[in-house]
Amino acid sequence: MTRSHPPSRRRFLAATASAAALAVGRSAPAQDGLIVRSRRPLDAETPVTAFTDYLTPNARFFIRSHLGVPRVVGVPWRVDVGGLVKSARAFSLDDLARLPERSVTAVLQCAGNGRSYFKPNIPGVGWERGAVGNAEWSGVRLRDLLEAAGIQPEAKQVHFLGADLPPHPKTPVFLRSVPIEQAMRDEVLLATRMNGQPLPIAQGGPLRLIVPGWCGNHWMKWVRRITPALELADGFYQQTAYRIAKVPVAPGSEIAPDNLDYVTTLNVKSLIASPAEGAVLTVGRQVIQGVAWTGPGRVTKVEVAIGEGPWKNAEFVGPDREFAWRTWRLLWDFDQPGTYTIKARATDSNGETQPEATPWNRSGYLWNGIDHVSCKVKMS
Amino acid sequence: MKWLFIVPLLLGVAFVTRQDDEEKAERAARGQRALSENCLMCHSEELIVHQRLTPSQWKTEVTKMIGWGAPLPPGEVEELVAYLAATYPVSRGTMRPDRIAPAAIAEEFRQEAPRVVAASVLSEGERLYVQHCLVCHGKEARGGDLGQNLVGHPNLLNLADSVEVVRVGRRRMPGFAAVLNDDQARSIVAWLVSRPFD
Numbered sequence: 001m002t003r004s005h006p007p008s009r010r011r012f013l014a015a016t017a018s019a020a021a022l023a024v025g026r027s028a029p030a031q032d033g034l035i036v037r038s039r040r041p042l043d044a045e046t047p048v049t050a051f052t053d054y055l056t057p058n059a060r061f062f063i064r065s066h067l068g069v070p071r072v073v074g075v076p077w078r079v080d081v082g083g084l085v086k087s088a089r090a091f092s093l094d095d096l097a098r099l100p101e102r103s104v105t106a107v108l109q110c111a112g113n114g115r116s117y118f119k120p121n122i123p124g125v126g127w128e129r130g131a132v133g134n135a136e137w138s139g140v141r142l143r144d145l146l147e148a149a150g151i152q153p154e155a156k157q158v159h160f161l162g163a164d165l166p167p168h169p170k171t172p173v174f175l176r177s178v179p180i181e182q183a184m185r186d187e188v189l190l191a192t193r194m195n196g197q198p199l200p201i202a203q204g205g206p207l208r209l210i211v212p213g214w215c216g217n218h219w220m221k222w223v224r225r226i227t228p229a230l231e232l233a234d235g236f237y238q239q240t241a242y243r244i245a246k247v248p249v250a251p252g253s254e255i256a257p258d259n260l261d262y263v264t265t266l267n268v269k270s271l272i273a274s275p276a277e278g279a280v281l282t283v284g285r286q287v288i289q290g291v292a293w294t295g296p297g298r299v300t301k302v303e304v305a306i307g308e309g310p311w312k313n314a315e316f317v318g319p320d321r322e323f324a325w326r327t328w329r330l331l332w333d334f335d336q337p338g339t340y341t342i343k344a345r346a347t348d349s350n351g352e353t354q355p356e357a358t359p360w361n362r363s364g365y366l367w368n369g370i371d372h373v374s375c376k377v378k379m380s
Numbered sequence: 381m382k383w384l385f386i387v388p389l390l391l392g393v394a395f396v397t398r399q400d401d402e403e404k405a406e407r408a409a410r411g412q413r414a415l416s417e418n419c420l421m422c423h424s425e426e427l428i429v430h431q432r433l434t435p436s437q438w439k440t441e442v443t444k445m446i447g448w449g450a451p452l453p454p455g456e457v458e459e460l461v462a463y464l465a466a467t468y469p470v471s472r473g474t475m476r477p478d479r480i481a482p483a484a485i486a487e488e489f490r491q492e493a494p495r496v497v498a499a500s501v502l503s504e505g506e507r508l509y510v511q512h513c514l515v516c517h518g519k520e521a522r523g524g525d526l527g528q529n530l531v532g533h534p535n536l537l538n539l540a541d542s543v544e545v546v547r548v549g550r551r552r553m554p555g556f557a558a559v560l561n562d563d564q565a566r567s568i569v570a571w572l573v574s575r576p577f578d
Binding site for chain 2: 032033034035036037038039040041042043044059060063068069070071072073074075116120121123124125126163164165166167168169170171172200201202224225
C-alpha cells in the first residue's frame with residue numbers, strides 16, 4: 001500500500017525546496033527551460049512542446065556556441081568588408097541602419113539536430129529534436145553591403161568570420177563560406193533584430209548572417225569580417241567538417257573523399273509538438289499538432305499515423321511562407337484506452353518524404369527520420 | 381581441519397580484491413584529474429559525460445583535442461582514453477540532461493560596458509601581464525601552449541571572478557596572490573578588456 005504525504009507536509013517540502021533554491025542564489029531550473037547539452041560554451045535545445053507556436057520566442061530559442069560568447073558590449077561594433085571588393089571598408093551598426101531594412105521568417109536548424117538518433121553513436125553535441133526554431137529575422141541584405149563595397153565579378157565565395165575567437169592558437173577559427181550565388185540572394189540578410197527585438201547576444205547579436213533554407217552552420221554569429229574570395233574558406237570548419245556522403249555508406253564505415261558533399265540546405269522534416277512524449281490523454285477527441293519545414297521549396301503534405309493505423313493527412317494552419325515552417329494539426333478521436341505511438345512525416349515540393357531513418361553519416365548531420373511520440377490514453 | 385587452509389585463502393582473495401579496487405579507484409581519480417586539468421578550461425564536462433563512445437572513438441576525440449591545444453602530457457593520453465572508455469561506454473545509458481531557465485540564460489549572456497580606466501592603469505596592467513602572464517597566455521594575450529586566449533573573453537566582464545582567478549588560480553593555472561595585490565590584478569584585467577578583436 002502506498003501512502004501519500006498529507007498536503008500540509010507537501011507544501012512544507014515545496015516551501016523548503018524553494019527556500020533552499022533561493023538560499024544558494026539560484027532559481028530552481030524551470031521544467032520549460034532549455035535542455036542543456038553543454039554548459040560552457042552553452043549548447044541548449046528547445047523542448048519541442050514549445051513548437052505549438054508559429055514563432056519561437058527569443059528566450060526559448062535553441063543556442064549553439066562553437067567557441068564561446070565574445071564580449072560585444074562596450075565594443076564599437078563594426079564589420080569589415082574586404083577581399084575581392086573595389087574598396088575595402090568597415091560598416092558600423094549605424095551605417096547598416098541607413099541601408100533598407102528587410103525581414104524574413106525562416107527556420108534555423110543546427111546541422112546536427114537529431115544526431116543522437118544515429119546508430120552507431122557519433123561523437124558531438126548529443127542533440128535530440130529541439131535544435132531548431134522559427135523566427136522573424138530583420139536587418140539588411142548581404143547583397144546591399146557587398147555592392148556598397150564594390151564586390152568584384154570574379155568572386156565565387158564569401159567568407160564569414162565571427163568575433164568568437166578560439167581559446168587556443170591551435171584551435172581552428174570558425175571560418176565559413178557561402179557560394180556567391182547564394183550570398184547574393186534576396187533573402188540572405190545580416191540581421192540585427194529577431195522577432196521584433198534587438199538580436200540577443202546568445203543568438204549572435206549584434207549581427208548575424210541569415211541564410212534561409214540552409215543549415216545553421218552558415219548562419220554566422222557575431223559577424224565581424226566578410227571577405228569575397230575566389231576559393232572556399234580555409235580551415236577545419238569549411239574543409240573538413242560539415243560533410244555528408246553523396247551516396248549513403250554502411251553505418252560506421254569510412255566515406256571515400258570523392259563521395260563527400262558539403263552540408264548546405266535543410267531537408268524535409270516534421271516534429272510533433274503535442275502531445276508530448278509520455279503524455280497521458282483521455283479517451284475522446286484530441287489535437288495532434290506540430291511543425292514541418294524543408295530547405296528551398298515548400299512542405300506540401302504532413303501525414304500522421306496513430307498506432308498501427310494508416311497515414312492520414314494533417315491540416316495546415318498558420319502562414320505559408322517559403323523558408324518558414326508550417327504549423328499543422330490533426331483532430332483524432334481515441335476510442336479505446338491504451339498506449340499509442342503517434343508518427344508524423346512530411347513531404348516537400350521536391351518530392352522528398354521523411355524516411356524511417358536518415359542514412360548514417362560520420363558526423364551525424366541532417367537527421368530527418370519520421371518523428372514519433374508515445375502516449376497513454378485513459379478513460380476520462 | 382580443512383578450514384585452516386581456507387581461511388588464509390579467503391583472506392588472500394579479500395586482500396587482492398581490495399588492492400584491485402584501490403588501484404581501480406586510483407586510476408579513475410587520475411583519469412578524472414586529467415579530464416579536469418586538460419579539457420575543462422575550454423568547455424565544461426557535459427560535452428564529454430553525455431557521450432557514449434567506443435574506445436577507438438574516445439581515442440580519436442582525445443587526439444583531435446590535443447591537436448586543438450589540450451595540454452594533455454603524452455604520458456597521460458592512454459590513461460585518459462581508458463578512463464573515458466570505461467566510464468562512458470556505448471553500453472551505458474545516457475544521463476538526464478539539466479534544464480536552464482530563460483531567466484538564467486538572460487543573466488548568463490548579460491554584458492555591461494566595461495568601466496573607463498585611466499591610461500596609467502592600462503600601461504601598468506600591460507607591464508604586469510608581460511611579466512607574469514605572457515609566458516602561458518602568449519603575446520597580446522591570444523593564447524599560448526598552456527594558457528587560453530583572453531582577447532574578447534566574456535568572463536573578463538565579471539571583474540570579481542577575474543580577480544579571483546588571478547589571485548587563487550583555476551584548474552592548471554596557479555594563483556598569483558603572493559606576488560600581485562588586488563589592484564594589480566584589476567589593472568591586468570582592465571588591460572585585457574581593452575584588447576581589440578583584431
